Amino acid sequence: MNLFDVYDINNITITRAKGSYLWDDAGQQYLDMYGGHAVISIGHTHPHFVSRITHQLNLVAFYSNSVNIPLQKELAAKLGKVSEKENYQLFLCNSGAEANENALKLASFHNGRKKIVAFKKSFHGRTSLAVAITDNPAIQAPVNQTDNVVFLPFNSEQALEDYFAEHGKETAAVIIEGIQGVGGINVASHSFLQQIRALCTKYNTVFIADSVQCGYGRTGKFFSHDHADVHADIYSMAKGMGNGFPVAGILISPEFKSRHGMLGTTFGGNHLACAAALAVLEVIEGEKLMENATATGDFLMGELNKVEGLQNVRGKGLMIGFDVAGELKDLRKNLLFNQQVFTGEAKPNVIRLLPSLALRKKEAGEFMESLTDEINHLTSSSNLVSQA
Numbered sequence: 001m002n003l004f005d006v007y008d009i010n011n012i013t014i015t016r017a018k019g020s021y022l023w024d025d026a027g028q029q030y031l032d033m034y035g036g037h038a039v040i041s042i043g044h045t046h047p048h049f050v051s052r053i054t055h056q057l058n059l060v061a062f063y064s065n066s067v068n069i070p071l072q073k074e075l076a077a078k079l080g081k082v083s084e085k086e087n088y089q090l091f092l093c094n095s096g097a098e099a100n101e102n103a104l105k106l107a108s109f110h111n112g113r114k115k116i117v118a119f120k121k122s123f124h125g126r127t128s129l130a131v132a133i134t135d136n137p138a139i140q141a142p143v144n145q146t147d148n149v150v151f152l153p154f155n156s157e158q159a160l161e162d163y164f165a166e167h168g169k170e171t172a173a174v175i176i177e178g179i180q181g182v183g184g185i186n187v188a189s190h191s192f193l194q195q196i197r198a199l200c201t202k203y204n205t206v207f208i209a210d211s212v213q214c215g216y217g218r219t220g221k222f223f224s225h226d227h228a229d230v231h232a233d234i235y236s237m238a239k240g241m242g243n244g245f246p247v248a249g250i251l252i253s254p255e256f257k258s259r260h261g262m263l264g265t266t267f268g269g270n271h272l273a274c275a276a277a278l279a280v281l282e283v284i285e286g287e288k289l290m291e292n293a294t295a296t297g298d299f300l301m302g303e304l305n306k307v308e309g310l311q312n313v314r315g316k317g318l319m320i321g322f323d324v325a326g327e328l329k330d331l332r333k334n335l336l337f338n339q340q341v342f343t344g345e346a347k348p349n350v351i352r353l354l355p356s357l358a359l360r361k362k363e364a365g366e367f368m369e370s371l372t373d374e375i376n377h378l379t380s381s382s383n384l385v386s387q388a
Contacts, residue, residue, distance in 0.1 A: 010336065017044030020356050020363045022342070030336075033367055034344045038181065038213045038319070038354035041240030042283040046358075049243055052279035053272060062270045071274035078281045079251075083222040085235070088251040089258070092269030096212035096238035097125025099248040102263050103234045104129050104173060107206035110256055113172035117163065119154040121183030124175060124210055133175060135183070154180065155192045160199065168203035178224030181213035181354075184346035185314055185321025193228035200233070207232045212248075213319070216240035217284050217357055220294035220317035227316065240357075245276035289357040293317040296359050303368045309375055320353040321346065328378055331371075338377075339370035 012030075016023040020043060022030040032040065042049060056071075063069070072092060080086035093099055104116060118124070118133040125131060132144045135151050150167075152159045164171070174196050180186040200207040209215075209232035214224035216237060221227055223235055233255070238248035248268070267273070284290065297317040304313045304322055311323040324331050332351050335341045344352035355363075 012336075019043045019046075020359050028340060030340045030342055031363060031366055031370070032342050033353050033355045033359075034342045035240075035354050035356055036244070037239065037344070038218065039239045039242075039244055040356045041216055041218070041243050042280055042287075042289060043356045043358040044244075046243065046279070046283055048283055049276065049279040052275045052282075053245070056272055056275035059271070061272050062267070064266065065264075065269060069269060069271060069274065071271055071278065072269045075269075075274045075277050075281075078278060078285075079249075082281050082285050083235075083251070085251050087254050088235075089254065089256070090249055090251060091263055092247070092249045092273070093265045094246050094267050094273075095125070095248050096210075096236065097127040097130040098265070098268075099212065099236035099238055099250050100124045100130045100133070100175065100208070100210060101127055103208045103236050103250050104133070104175065106234065106250070106252065106256060106263065107173035107208060109262065110206055111172055111204055113170055113205075114148045115167060115171045116149050117160075117171060117174040118149060118151050119176055119180075120151050121154060121180055121186060122151070122175075122177065122210075123180070123182035124177075125212075154183075154186055155189050157192055157195050160192075160195060164199045164203060164205075168199065168205065171203065171205045173206040173208050174200055175208040175210055177210045177212075177214055178227070179214040179219065179316060179319055181319070181352070182346060184350040185319065185352055187314060187316065188225075188228070190228035193225055193230050197230040197232075206234060209235045211235050212238045213354070216280075217290040217293060218317055218319045218354070219315075220290055220297065222290065224316060224319070241280060242273065242276045243280050245273060247273035247277050284357065287358065290317075292359075293357045296361055296364050299361055300353065300364050300368075303364075307368075307372060307375065309379065315353075318353070318355055318357055318359060321350050323349050324351060325349050328375060331374060331378060334374050334378065335370060339374050341367060341370050 013025045014022050015025050020032050022032050076090040120135050122135045124133050131140050132146050133149050178188050209225045211223045233253045235251040241247050294317055313322045332343050332345050
C-alpha cells in the first residue's frame with residue numbers, strides 16, 4: 001500500500017530531537033525555528049513532558065468520556081489559572097479544526113443563527129465548516145461551500161461596520177486569528193479587535209478568537225487577542241497545547257449553557273492528552289516561557305530589522321514573519337539545505353518563524369548568523385549573474 005500523496009516533503013528523516021534542535025538519520029543537526037507548524041511550545045522532548053506522559057502511560061492511556069477523568073478537571077483548573085480565564089468552561093477535543101468546528105456549532109446553538117464572518121487570508125482548518133471559513137478555495141471541496149460565510153477585509157473597520165449595519169441581527173459569529181499564521185503573520189490591530197468585541201456585544205453575535213497558532217503564550221501573552229485587552233466569547237486552542245501530542249479545546253464564556261449531547265468526542269480529553277497538556281502548562285508557568293517569548297522575540301525582531309533585503313518584519317513574541325523578494329526567493333530553501341535551519345513560509349514570499357517558546361537568545365543568535373550568511377551568499381551570487 002502507498003501513502004496518499006498530498007504533502008510537499010523535504011528529503012530529510014528526523015530521528016531525534018531535543019530543545020530547539022533536531023537530528024536526522026545521518027547525524028546532521030538542525031536548528032528548529034518552526035516547531036513543526038508552531039506545535040512545539042516547550043521544546044522537543046522536554047524531560048518533564050516525557051516524564052508526565054510516561055507516568056500516565058503506565059497507569060491508563062485511554063478510556064472514554066463515559067467515566068470520570070479527574071485529569072480533565074485538573075487541566076481545566078491549571079489552564080484557567082495560566083490563561084487568566086478561570087471563569088470560562090473547557091471542552092476538550094483533538095485538533096484545531098475540530099476546536100473551530102465546535103466553537104462555530106456552539107455559537108449557532110447559542111443564538112440560533114447561521115451567518116459567519118471570517119476574514120481574507122484566514123486559515124481555520126480543513127474539516128467541513130472550518131475549511132468553509134478558510135480563505136482558500138483550492139482546499140474547499142464542493143460539499144464544503146456554503147452561502148453562510150462572508151469574508152471581509154482583514155483590519156478594515158469600515159467594512160465590518162457596514163456589514164453589521166446590514167446583517168448584524170442574522171450573524172451567528174465572527175471568527176478571527178489575533179495574528180494570521182498561514183495567511184502570512186498578519187497582526188490584527190487592537191482597535192479592530194475592540195470593534196469586533198463591541199459589535200458582537202451589540203448584536204448578540206459570538207466573538208470566536210482562533211488561538212490555534214497564535215495562542216498558548218506564543219506572543220508573550222496567553223492569547224494574542226489579550227494584547228488588545230478584549231475578552232472573546234470562545235477561544236479555540238490546539239498546536240502548542242500538547243507540544244506534539246494531539247490535544248485541542250475551546251474555552252467557553254460562562255454565559256453559554258451546556259446540555260448533554262450538545263458536543264461530543266471519542267478521543268478528546270483522554271488520559272494521555274490531559275497529561276501532555278498539563279505538562280505543557282506546568283513548564284510554561286514554571287520556566288516563565290511567556291516572558292521568554294517576549295524577550296527573545298524582541299531580540300529577534302530588532303536584529304531582523306537591521307538586515308538589508310528583509311521587508312516588513314512583523315509579529316509578536318515568537319510569532320514572526322518577514323517578506324523576501326527577487327534575489328532572495330530561495331532563502332527559505334537554502335536556510336534548510338545549506339544552513340540546516342527549519343523555517344516556515346506563507347506563499348508567495350513570506351518566511352515565518354514559530355520556534356519553541358523556550359528558544360534561547362543564543363539560539364536566536366545562531367539563526368541570525370545563518371540568515372545573514374545565506375543572504376550574503378544569495379546577494380553575491382545575484383550580483384555575479386547580473387555582471388556576467
